[in-house]
Amino acid sequence: MVLALTALNRAxxxxxxxxxxxxxxxxxxxxxxxxxRQNATIAPSISPAAAARQQxxxxxxxxRLFSQTPRRPYQNYxxxxxxxxxxxxxxxxxxxxxxxxxxSPSTHTxxxxxxxxxxxxxxxxxxxxxVSGRKRFNCFTEESVEAVSEQQVKRIQWEVxxxxxxxxxxxxxxxxxxxxxxxxxxxxxxxxxxxxxxxxIDDPRQANAFVLPGGKVFVYSGIxxxxxxxxxxxxxxxxxxxxxLAQHIGERMSGQIGIxxxxxxxxxLTALWGGAILGTQLFGGTVLDLLxxxxxxxxxxxEADYIGLLMMAEAxxxxxxxxxxxxxxxxxxxxxxxxxxAPPEWMSTHPSNHNRIEKIKxxxxxxxxxxxxxxxxxxxxxxxxxxxxxxxxxxx
Ligand SMILES: [Zn+2]
Numbered sequence: 001m002v003l004a005l006t007a008l009n010r011a012x013x014x015x016x017x018x019x020x021x022x023x024x025x026x027x028x029x030x031x032x033x034x035x036x037r038q039n040a041t042i043a044p045s046i047s048p049a050a051a052a053r054q055q056x057x058x059x060x061x062x063x064r065l066f067s068q069t070p071r072r073p074y075q076n077y078x079x080x081x082x083x084x085x086x087x088x089x090x091x092x093x094x095x096x097x098x099x100x101x102x103x104s105p106s107t108h109t110x111x112x113x114x115x116x117x118x119x120x121x122x123x124x125x126x127x128x129x130x131v132s133g134r135k136r137f138n139c140f141t142e143e144s145v146e147a148v149s150e151q152q153v154k155r156i157q158w159e160v161x162x163x164x165x166x167x168x169x170x171x172x173x174x175x176x177x178x179x180x181x182x183x184x185x186x187x188x189x190x191x192x193x194x195x196x197x198x199x200x201i202d203d204p205r206q207a208n209a210f211v212l213p214g215g216k217v218f219v220y221s222g223i224x225x226x227x228x229x230x231x232x233x234x235x236x237x238x239x240x241x242x243x244x245l246a247q248h249i250g251e252r253m254s255g256q257i258g259i260x261x262x263x264x265x266x267x268x269l270t271a272l273w274g275g276a277i278l279g280t281q282l283f284g285g286t287v288l289d290l291l292x293x294x295x296x297x298x299x300x301x302x303e304a305d306y307i308g309l310l311m312m313a314e315a316x317x318x319x320x321x322x323x324x325x326x327x328x329x330x331x332x333x334x335x336x337x338x339x340x341x342a343p344p345e346w347m348s349t350h351p352s353n354h355n356r357i358e359k360i361k362x363x364x365x366x367x368x369x370x371x372x373x374x375x376x377x378x379x380x381x382x383x384x385x386x387x388x389x390x391x392x393x394x395x396x
Contacts, residue, residue: 138251153216181230181233212244235312246307319368
């Protein structure tokens with residue numbers, strides 16, 4: 001049986017190797033029709049142009065079919081070794097590339113158009129601040145700033161609660177005092193339409209207050225002893241409302257746009273001179289902040305002092321009390337800085353309290369005139385008579 005199977009296997013092998021039975025033997029190819037033989041030699045059929053291109057590509061050493069870049073010479077490196085790959089890495093942007101980009105005529109056309117557009121945009125959005133009459137650039141509407149501050153209100157509430165703080169209740173004497181002052185200041189601010197909300201944060205160590213756009217008032221309880229009375233508190237709240245009235249937040253947001261444009265231009269210029277781009281971004285940002293943001297912050301603070309003083313005078317508060325309040329604040333800050341060390345004024349967004357007090361002294365006569373025009377004398381005389389009559393048990 002085994003012998004028979006071996007014999008059959010040998011016979012089959014012989015049959016397969018024989019020229020007459022092999023599938024692709026030259027002898028069988030000769031037997032195929034001439035047309036099929038021709039196709040078989042040319043196939044796959046491609047156009048003469050493509051064939052020429054293929055030949056060209058293959059003829060050029062180091063060129064690949066779908067790549068325009070030359071093939072990198074073979075290096076004996078491990079592609080999975082990060083250090084090796086870092087050593088062979090090429091910079092994405094080079095100073096030479098930047099210089100070429102900046103010197104091209106199309107870049108100049110785009111830059112000129114952008115500059116003209118920016119100038120037009122700036123003049124279109126120039127506004128005059130109410131009361132002070134200062135000209136400024138503000139491209140944000142009141143509504144868009146209010147939408148931003150809506151989120152801020154939620155964040156502040158969350159932040160106060162996260163730090164274990166709490167808001168004073170509506171019937172707390174300090175909240176009622178703040179609300180009383182606000183009731184007198186709102187009608188003279190011209191912003192009666194805003195949705196006013198007053199929140200007093202119970203934090204005796206913080207002497208601060210702020211009003212977010214849209215009429216959201218936050219007062220730290222620590223400022224009430226420094227304000228001493230309603231006139232002092234009117235000086236603080238008048239200042240904070242004035243920031244809103246003059247739309248200072250929109251102005252600051254608009255200023256940031258200008259700073260970003262300037263910073264971008266500086267980066268392009270230093271690229272032209274071959275300077276370090278990263279260094280400009282870091283250093284340029286600080287310089288521009290000192291040059292523009294901080295003085296603008298001081299200008300806004302001084303403006304808020306002026307508007308706030310006139311506002312409290314019109315609401316029949318005593319403007320001289322503002323002087324007393326800022327003197328007490330100066331004393332408090334002086335004590336604090338003795339412990340920590342104060343930055344110089346040019347580094348700060350706020351004018352020093354000394355400068356602030358000097359300015360308020362200059363504006364006091366104007367504020368007193370404003371108070372006189374508000375017929376406060378008549379009101380206070382009436383209030384005085386009412387108090388005396390009450391003490392004597394009389395009805396007037
Ligand atoms: Zn301020």
